[in-house]
Amino acid sequence: MRLANKTCAMEEAVAHIGDGTTVMLGGFGVPGTPFALIHEVVRQGPKDLTIIKNDANEKGMGVDHLLAAGLVRKLIVTHIGLNARAIEMMNAGEIEVEFCAQGMLAERVRAGGAGLMGFVTDIGVGTELADGKPRIEIDGHAGVLETALRADVALIHAARADTFGNLAYEATARNFSPLMAMAADRVIAEAEEIVPLGGIAPNAVHTAGPFVDHVVELGELSGEYGVVRRA
């Protein structure tokens, strides 16, 4: 037995994203955001995307390119405070925005990846976050039903991948990526380095290869991946 080779040209992998696709994007701020894959999406230009990501990055970076290009219909996010364009577009009604508490977004994505239908939590009970969600009581404790989230495609940034799609992430660039890599019908991973099979120790794999459909190697990293200089 040997494991299949899933390396692929970026153009070809991203071509699976058509109009109306729901796309999960790994990343929390800069670390983990698949900037190169996002640029290829902008280049190919599919419309009416639903984007599921922790945040909307900052102006001029990542998700912001999708917004600027008018490709986004809806964002499902936890926080967009660092992207003035996202806030403006939301306020102007140009995009729909669904906010989740951060751990709830993580769990909704994970539930999708775990093949579950939803989960029951007391998070948000007693606040407007619970509005409209079915109430479920367990052993006398009040909870709400949160539904699973899945996507058509997940775009993931990994520090290393092998040719079968086993992935390893670096530091806080891990964040939502292992969850989203389980929760999409098609998972495309960009990797800073592609190593041969066996190049990632089996105990050190963060996302197992069977969850990943396409592995794309990054060349030299663009400036977006770098340290952000702030005032």
Added chain:
Amino acid sequence: MRLANKTCAMEEAVAHIGDGTTVMLGGFGVPGTPFALIHEVVRQGPKDLTIIKNDANEKGMGVDHLLAAGLVRKLIVTHIGLNARAIEMMNAGEIEVEFCAQGMLAERVRAGGAGLMGFVTDIGVGTELADGKPRIEIDGHAGVLETALRADVALIHAARADTFGNLAYEATARNFSPLMAMAADRVIAEAEEIVPLGGIAPNAVHTAGPFVDHVVELGELSGEYGVVRRA
């Protein structure tokens, strides 16, 4: 800032298990079963335990010592087919046994560890496994509510631990351990090796130290940890 030292004598750690305690035990068959901690439980002899584990090990090993010593009131397990004593005690009504589908046990423990109340799944719908479970429909799909499991104490076997309780598991000895290490009020880890802080790379930690309360170093491993010779 430095991290606290949680190393502890086994006797002292296990003394937290009193009569009527619910105890989670990592392990799937031999790999991951905390045999030394189980022996110390038998030596101290708390009664009326509820044991949550994938299986009941085999006769003369692990959980079987707890059964033989008459310390167990109830098992929550996925399969006990390799332990004739467990089956006999179940059939004789000497212990109560609650069976879960294996992935459902994993998810119920994980839900407890994730601070969720339960989850909704279609697993078991249309079979007797769904009997007695509340039905919940989401978007027209029929599911059942599975409730979270937590324990008073979890006993975990790790290949390596640092003094703060960061754990690393070896191969298929990982199984339920990372889940149970999140789902108990008190988590006791036995480790084949205790390394200094920094001895496990932050990207390679399988269970983060804050989940673990006590770390106990194993001396030479007993025969139970070894390869089982079968006919």
Added chain:
Amino acid sequence: MALSDARNRMVARAAREIEPGMVVNLGIGLPTKVVDHLASDFPVCLHTENGLTGIGPTLPYDEANRNLIDAGGAYISTVKGSAFFDSAVSFSLVRSGRLDLTMLGAFEVAQNGDLANWKIPGKFSPGAGGGIELAQKARRVVVLTTHTDRAGNPKLLETCSLPLTAPGCVNRIFTDMAVVDVEAGRFHLRELAGGVSLEDVVKATGAEMVIPDGDLPRF
């Protein structure tokens, strides 16, 4: 254990069900033997529910790794590109549609695809282990079983009498006598084992089968 010739042919035939690139879980018992019929360079990823993708050859006692078993307790090895994970991730893979194929044993299979393979009330109830989710959620479920039980009673039935593992889950059945598909609530006879007559199979089957005109392929 050495398999009878008929069982060996069944297992060999079942091995041809595995397509290149699949992620496959082989249940305990006969299904595990399927791997012996795959070429060493065949591109397939074997999954075991206790936390591994990329199962390599089974190892003898002297070479075994005490921390590396499959769900049946056999000492296995890894391949280049294996990954270990916890039990929650392992079943996430199964439930979220990443398992292309599972091969399972059976006590009974009904013509609507119902499978019973885990419990005989009053006699055998050790727990379901991971079989429930494999049966319900693998993209394709095939059963490997003798066509009849030890007493000669059919195992392919109109309806199951035993508690179900999962309803309507079985796509195909490999037996020592035949290959039978489950489609639209009926059994469809596809192939016959060498030396087995159509009449033998019909007699040994507990439900009506759709039988095509003409000669059936032999395996």
Added chain:
Amino acid sequence: MALSDARNRMVARAAREIEPGMVVNLGIGLPTKVVDHLASDFPVCLHTENGLTGIGPTLPYDEANRNLIDAGGAYISTVKGSAFFDSAVSFSLVRSGRLDLTMLGAFEVAQNGDLANWKIPGKFSPGAGGGIELAQKARRVVVLTTHTDRAGNPKLLETCSLPLTAPGCVNRIFTDMAVVDVEAGRFHLRELAGGVSLEDVVKATGAEMVIPDGDLPRF
């Protein structure tokens, strides 16, 4: 940014809230400054919800690791014994009771412990990020805030007017004027900042406070 003397004393006082061995999450803004008042060998484990336990000192631009930030986007470092994990594990730690203490900012705090710190309808609604779960599930929730807003209006109120982050979650409030506890549905004045009179605090507070007899400790 350099803090005013009053804010600096508030932050220093808040730092004394951290007990040895605690696992602590410091929210964005003033709470982050608390770490500057901890001794370098103080035994504490700092958590950031984007996936790390064991935060080390903040790093300048030239030394920053592009993959290592806290939830506020600051470039941080690790300590010996740090661990990285995904966002689901990170919030599992919070929700399952392993976070001993969180320090958060506030727009409003009510005398029953209600906290509002994430949304001003029509003006400010960037999303709640991770604050909801920190507020609802940390074992102890303390708030760091100026006692009044920029217009001089009290932030400690009988009831919150803004959407809640979490109901009844706040245990203690550190302000530039006082330390106030929330107990049994009422504010309890515990300490006064240096140079602040009891009358000043009462006037700046939007709800009745329980005030003990005798001199209050100063910080």
